[in-house]
Amino acid sequence: MADPKIRLTDVVKRFDEKVVLDGVNLSVEPGESVAIIGGSGTGKSVTLKCILGLLKPDSGSVQVDGQEIVGASTREIEKVRAKFGMLFQGGALFDSLPIWRNVTFGLTQGRMRHAAEMRKIAEENLERVGLGREILNLRPNELSGGMQKRVALARAIAPRPEIIFFDEPTTGLDPIRADVINDLITSLVEDLGVTALTITHDMASARKIAHRVAMLYNGRIVWHGPRDRLYDSGNPYVDQFVQGRADGPIR
Numbered sequence: 568m569a570d571p572k573i574r575l576t577d578v579v580k581r582f583d584e585k586v587v588l589d590g591v592n593l594s595v596e597p598g599e600s601v602a603i604i605g606g607s608g609t610g611k612s613v614t615l616k617c618i619l620g621l622l623k624p625d626s627g628s629v630q631v632d633g634q635e636i637v638g639a640s641t642r643e644i645e646k647v648r649a650k651f652g653m654l655f656q657g658g659a660l661f662d663s664l665p666i667w668r669n670v671t672f673g674l675t676q677g678r679m680r681h682a683a684e685m686r687k688i689a690e691e692n693l694e695r696v697g698l699g700r701e702i703l704n705l706r707p708n709e710l711s712g713g714m715q716k717r718v719a720l721a722r723a724i725a726p727r728p729e730i731i732f733f734d735e736p737t738t739g740l741d742p743i744r745a746d747v748i749n750d751l752i753t754s755l756v757e758d759l760g761v762t763a764l765t766i767t768h769d770m771a772s773a774r775k776i777a778h779r780v781a782m783l784y785n786g787r788i789v790w791h792g793p794r795d796r797l798y799d800s801g802n803p804y805v806d807q808f809v810q811g812r813a814d815g816p817i818r
């Protein structure tokens with residue numbers, strides 16, 4: 568059988584005395600979309616950073632396409648990192664650059680080259696997220712929050728990554744605009760056949776964009792299951808979290 572796209576095995580990460588990840592186990596299959604849910608400060612971002620090789624676990628294994636990241640050389644990690652696209656929380660667009668240069672930033676690494684070709688690539692990727700060529704020359708701060716998210720999405724897919732991380736993709740959007748982003752993510756994952764890993768607090772989003780949901784609590788994945796079991800998981804941590812109750816095992 569083919570290797571999972573991403574496999575974390577017994578990943579432990581401490582900062583001084585504080586244990587943030589305490590034996591995380593998680594596999595994501597090729598073409599699968601997985602959402603990680605969990606309270607603030609439970610280590611969702613730390614998990615992503617361990618997969619990207621930006622943080623080194625104290626122990627355990629992180630594999631991408633069967634290749635071990637923990638202890639790999641910088642060169643090997645950079646090669647693996649090239650497989651990833653990222654939609655950052657808040658979009659992280661550059662206000663000093665026009666939209667077309669923002670969309671193609673990952674392709675040019677900030678250098679100016681083949682402007683006509685880059686504009687064409689920007690246009691194609693903007694079209695995929697439902698935006699027209701009239702915004703190519705605008706600056707990000709001239710667009711609404713929802714449009715900025717779409718531009719950030721166009722930038723994340725422009726290099727055609729094999730895996731995309733979505734960091735809180737719907738945060739800051741009203742429920743309708745959030746759902747537009749959910750639909751876009753779903754169709755991009757399907758059309759481009761990418762593997763997706765999303766961290767989110769938005770249960771409606773998790774249910775819509777992920778095939779499978781995993782809950783991180785106390786440094787471990789305490790539950791994972793298909794999205795339609797999220798409200799029927801039989802797990803007291805998941806129940807409390809998805810219902811947003813103050814009383815329960817989560818303190």
Ligand SMILES: Nc1ncnc2c1ncn2[C@@H]1O[C@H](COP(=O)(O)OP(=O)(O)OP(=O)(O)O)[C@@H](O)[C@H]1O
Nearest residue numbers: 582587605606607608609610611612613614766768
């Ligand atoms: N570089 C670091 N140095 C020290 N502590 C860190 C570092 N990065 C993260 N932490 C700690 O690890 C814990 C988990 O942080 P993380 O950002 O992964 O949480 P999260 O689940 O993504 O939270 P949120 O939903 O609020 O974004 C926090 O207590 C944080 O303070």
